[in-house]
Amino acid sequence: MHRNSELHTFLLEKAKVLTEEWYESLDKTNSKGVYASTNPEVVATLKKQNFEFHLQLCKIFIEEEDKFFKDFESWILSIAQDEQHLQTPIHHILQEFFRVRGQYLKFIDEFVTLHQEEKEHQLLWNHMITKAFDNVVLKFVEENQKYSEERLQAQQDMIKELSSPVIALDNNRALLPLVGEIDTSRAKFILENTLEQCGKKGINHLYIDLSGVVIIDTLVADQIFNLIKALNLIGVKTTLSGIRPEIAQTTVQLGISFNNISIKPTLAGALTLPHSSDTRR
Numbered sequence: 001m002h003r004n005s006e007l008h009t010f011l012l013e014k015a016k017v018l019t020e021e022w023y024e025s026l027d028k029t030n031s032k033g034v035y036a037s038t039n040p041e042v043v044a045t046l047k048k049q050n051f052e053f054h055l056q057l058c059k060i061f062i063e064e065e066d067k068f069f070k071d072f073e074s075w076i077l078s079i080a081q082d083e084q085h086l087q088t089p090i091h092h093i094l095q096e097f098f099r100v101r102g103q104y105l106k107f108i109d110e111f112v113t114l115h116q117e118e119k120e121h122q123l124l125w126n127h128m129i130t131k132a133f134d135n136v137v138l139k140f141v142e143e144n145q146k147y148s149e150e151r152l153q154a155q156q157d158m159i160k161e162l163s164s165p166v167i168a169l170d171n172n173r174a175l176l177p178l179v180g181e182i183d184t185s186r187a188k189f190i191l192e193n194t195l196e197q198c199g200k201k202g203i204n205h206l207y208i209d210l211s212g213v214v215i216i217d218t219l220v221a222d223q224i225f226n227l228i229k230a231l232n233l234i235g236v237k238t239t240l241s242g243i244r245p246e247i248a249q250t251t252v253q254l255g256i257s258f259n260n261i262s263i264k265p266t267l268a269g270a271l272t273l274p275h276s277s278d279t280r281r
Contacts, residue, residue: 003118003121004061004062004125005061005062006115007061007108007111007118007125008058008059008061008062010107010111011054011058011061011104011107011108011111012054012055012058014054014107015051015054015055015058016051018050018054018100018103018104018107019047019050019051019054020047021103022050022096022099022100022103023043023046023047023050025099026096031092032088032089032092033084033085033087033088033089033092034046034082034084034085034087034088035088035092035096037084042084045084046084049075049078049079049082050100052075053075053100056071056072056075057072057104057129057132057136059071060128060129060132061125061128068132069135069136069139072136072139073139076136076139076140076143077143079140080140080143080144080146080147081143081147085144086144086147086148086151090141090144093140093144094137094141097133097136097137097140098133100133101129101130101133104129104133105126105129108122108125108126108129109122164176164178164186164189164190164193164194165177166193166194166197166198166201166203166206168201168203169207169271171205172202172203172204172205173203173204173205173206173207174197174198174201174203174205174206174207175206175207175209175267175271176190176194176206176207176208176209177209177211177212177267178190178208178209178210178212178213179212179213180212180213180214181214181215182213182219182220182223183219184219187219187220187223188223190223190227191223191226191227191230194206194227194231195227195230195231195234198231198234198236199234203236204235204236204237205236205237205238205239206231206236206237206238206239207238207239207241207267207270207271208224208227208228208238208239208240208241209240209241209242209267209270210224210240210241210242210243210244210247211241211242211244211266211267212242213242213247215247215250216243216247216250216251216256217250217254218254218256221251221254221256224240228261237262238261238262239262239263239264239270240258240261240262240263240264241263241264241265241266241267241269241270242266242267243258243263243265
């Protein structure tokens with residue numbers, strides 16, 4: 001343990017050197033993301049993160065393994081969720097982990113050169129460093145992937161919400177403009193979100209505009225019918241608008257019927273008429 005403590009002290013004293021040497025040796029021309037940044041604040045933060053890494057990693061020689069990796073988790077999480085690192089290709093980040101590992105192996109070799117009596121321990125120390133890096137890198141990749149997936153899901157949910165907005169108008173009326181392709185997942189979201197928003201906003205008449213829907217098939221039609229039925233159950237009347245000629249032709253060919261549903265040729269026409277005068281077809 002005494003030998004490990006001496007090596008820990010030796011490497012700790014080299015922490016600043018490790019950071020500066022690492023940053024100076026960065027291939028900033030071919031690197032991307034955080035490693036190519038010329039923003040002084042980003043560079044300062046990157047160096048600080050690297051220095052903190054060394055302060056943590058050196059403890060592998062003086063702490064129990066379980067405690068070492070548990071204490072390391074906060075640093076790993078902070079890097080995995082760091083915006084600058086999220087914008088950096090993962091293979092560039094892994095490359096830098098491996099370069100830093102090379103620095104440690106070099107400094108262990110330097111320590112053994114200064115203390116020849118410790119040469120028999122070099123293989124063990126190299127193994128400890130390699131294992132530490134392997135575990136840290138694996139944990140980083142797991143957390144980075146997990147956070148990226150969560151962020152992607154949040155972005156997709158936001159896109160769904162923005163692409164299916166219930167826009168409040170006057171007299172407790174609202175507009176639901178549908179645009180683009182509607183798949184099973186989006187259709188489910190539209191149904192749930194529309195019911196929730198109509199309830200929250202006290203809507204009693206919803207105009208569903210289909211002028212931005214490129215393709216309407218049995219799935220889309222069924223979901224529109226389900227939405228209209230569900231809205232009716234909570235006391236919300238509906239009017240469809242914007243069914244283009246080609247869409248109308250497709251619905252006829254598919255045997256889809258819009259009987260007993262209020263329909264207007266255009267959204268403008270639907271909104272300018274009092275909802276009480278809407279006729280059923």
